[in-house]
Amino acid sequence: MLHIKCPYCGMRSQNEFAYGGDASVKRPELNKETTDSEWDSFVYLRKSLRGKHLELWHHISGCRQWFKVQRDTATHEIFKTLKPSEDI
């Protein structure tokens, strides 16, 4: 079970959190023209990386805040956790 540092609450066990997918994906702005392929890659295309990955987690049984986790998908090592507004 992973040990994750919520940027708001501190170290907690994985069972308090829900995984929320790739954090590097940016939603296209509202009311902006997007090509089919741009929209397609936003909705569907995800890399299944081995190694460092920036992902979203939701502290669903805690403070209910979403945040970013930089994690190695092969070793599960967590390098850093950040608020959604922060960048690596």
Add this chain to the structure above:
Amino acid sequence: MSQDFRLDKIGLINRDKKISFKFNGKSYFGYEGDTLASALIANGVHLVGRSFKYHRPRGFFGAGVDEPYAIVQLYRNNETDPNVRATEQELFEGLEATSVNCWPSVNFDIGAINNFLNKFFPAGFYYKTFMWPKSFWYKVYEPFIRKAAGFGVASIKHDQERYEHKYEYCDLLITGSGPSGLASAYAAAINGARVILAEDKPRFGGSLLTSEVNIGNQSGKEWAEKIITELKGMPNVIVKNRAQVFGYYDHNMLVMSERINDHLPKSKKYSPKQRLWYIRAKEVVISSGSIERPLVFGNNDTPGVVLSSAAKEYLKVYGVLVGRNPLIFTNNDSAYETAIEFKKNGIWPIVLDTRSNPESEIIDEAKRMGIDIKFSYVVIAAKGYKKVKSAEIAKISEDKKDLGKIENLNCDCICVSGFWTPTIHLASQSGNKTKFNKEIDAFVPNQPKQEETTVGSANGVFNLEETLKKSFEVGHKLSKKITNKDNKVSVPQVVEKKTTQHDKFWCVPLPKGKKYKRFLDFQNDVAVTDIELALREGYRSIEHVKRYTTLGMATDQGKTSNLNGLQLVSNVENKIVPEVGHTTFRPPYTPVTIGAIVGREVGKHSKPTRKSPMHLWHEKNNAVFVDAGVWLRPRYYKRSNETLFEASKREATNVRKNVGVCDVTTLGKIDIKGPDAAELLNRVYTNAWLKLPVGKARYGAMLREDGIVMDDGTTTRILENHYHMTTTTAQAANVLSHLEYYLQVVWPELNVNVVSTTEQWAGAAIAGPKSRDVLQKLFPDINVSNEDLPFMGYIESNLFGVHARIFRISFSGELAYEVNVESDNGNFMWEKIMEIGKEFEIQPYGTEALSTLRIEMGHVAGSELDGRTIPYDNSLEGMVSKKKDFIGKRSLNREAFIAKDRQKVVGVVPLDKKTSIPEGSHLVKDANAKLPNPKLGHISASCWSVEYNNPFSLAILHDGKNMIGEKLFALSPLKNKSIAVEIVSSHYVDPKGERVRS
């Protein structure tokens, strides 16, 4: 009954307390402190089971966790546990156990015929034989195999015992209380670290309980006792016996199973049977010791062939002799300790040593004591079927290839020692890439992946002085890192006998013309020939060999068999062991009961039951409940002998005719506040929200980014910047997460707060032509006419002194209102509605009538919004804004979504107007077409239309828009039904929606 194999003056058992027990129906007795195994051996019982494949007689091989054979069915306090290791089960008064994997009895086992047919049961036998004919698999082969194979039987009764989970944090977790564990725990504890020391056996001390060593002028056992007593008295230390750390997981979390009451006839009051500990440790010291390796020779699975270390443990801990005429067969020095122990207790052992002329202190002592030692000798085969009667032995040449003349030697047990295998399971589970240590012919931990350090014989160090020195160091160093303290303890003086090199020889060749089976894996009946066959058939990877032959599988997980299997593969393949590698060690190290894994999450604790504040009223009024997510909702209110069908029809009819009331507390509710609340709703829902006035509600559907409908419901503007959103019961939690995601991650600039208020409000839907009359009497202070409270209107008032929110919204399609009050007042509200509604013939209605009402109105719900449909499919195109952007809008342009023949929700009526269509039925053109019959759509929801008094269903149909009026068939192979149907509009009743506005 006398105990022929119990000695008087040796052992740690309590001879003042006799304990009686039964094995296979026969009564015996043992003493407090015995295991089931030691007590049986004391009584001369060596036949305890039958082997897995060949049903060969099985006795005892080890004395603890390493035991591959002695697995029994245990009976305790009117319950039964399968697959309990007799070597680990402590004796208690009234214990009963039986053998497993034998029928009709352990002495006469019909399956043993497999032993004589064994040439038909080679490696991969199941894969090769039971392949065809295909239909035979589940009718003939599988039931037969399941009956003939397998171990114990699980109880089918509800387990009355309690199991608990506990979370714990510590600085150092130390797994094993042998010399290395004690030393590192002590050093760390003295240095101020928070320590957990776990020992899987009842007694602490590990090898110190049975070895003849001296530490700081005390015996090893006395030193261990002193250290444990001190540790127990320290506030920063938790010491647990009967506790197995079985799994090493990510981020230094380990799981330990503690057997709290298994050694007692009955669990103590208020005490769980077992407790599972989730331990997050800053550092882990693996001091799990090592397990003796067997030597491989003919019939080496015969009862009476035991590990030499086990023989010593039975003697020194339990005062029990595994035999009175022992033969000891070894390739190293440690078996001499067993020989000396036998001799000290008046038994004359014979030692066969594969080495030609080894010299060491301990061998000298054995010689001095007059023990008969034959060097360069091997056991070729054990003789005897249910117990060893003699052994065929022979001299072996220096190159270990040629055997001398076979001699027969009488003996009643053979104690084998093929050197030691470090227990590296935990280190390997943690991700440690182990390395092969040629000196000890075994794998040892290498570079740690997590914060783990392995010490003592688990690390391949078999010398006590070095072990203690290193372990004190490790305990000090690791604790210093955490506590920043520097309190050191001095390493005590150690006196132990020096040993010499072991012999790398481990597998005795077969003499010409002999076909003895030589077993590698005792639990799974894997013999040398099986591995050789697998290799001949082309299996190369050790992982494949394992699966093909079952080497190292099942409850034993190869504790005694692993390395010999690897040695054999490398010999045949002419490789060295490190190239072959070992199979992956996976948790759990020892079997864990399902009860312990589940813990307290059983019955009602596994899934909380949510009840509305009106639940008691429903109960008192004969409600029959149904699970709706985690909620319990009234399905219908039963009157006398009514069936579900009759009751729901009565309730729905009454709504259409008079007025009904339904508990809608379970709907998800989200309170939304902030200056940008309208903007959030405008982005989340498909329709426009910016112009919704205060005091008005609006229906909305929200999509996922891929265009699929996620949820629907109404949202009401309570104040300028305050909204009340409702969601479906099932999606309440997901919708909240969805909103939080967009507010926190995507559009943090929006100034909005959302919070779930599902449990804060109790809700009642009052529906039917007479609902306005009921409402007016409930709220005499306000005017509820169609002009003052129009459709989709909202007003607040007080219900006999209780604040209430009134929404004019309708799911039933009738004139209807939903009244919300704070949950605590829910029951008050409900009783008032029933009281006042009486004169209007009000009746409560359940979810079944609710479904009927919405289906015949063509209102979509969860069965249509099934995660696969878009707004257009559900006839919600009028709600999709063309002007503004919203979540998922861009996806609605996808080719498939705008296809002319896109699926759509339609109504379905059987031609005979009588036959109800099962939900899930497929709609097809031709009922008798060849399979697979092309499917045009499926029935999503069915009801009995109370308006027209005939069955009516909703369906999601390909090209539904153009299918109205078509005749199709609804096929349900499950219910064996084929029904001719006509496709009609989904809005079966009141298509113009006049009633809700009336």
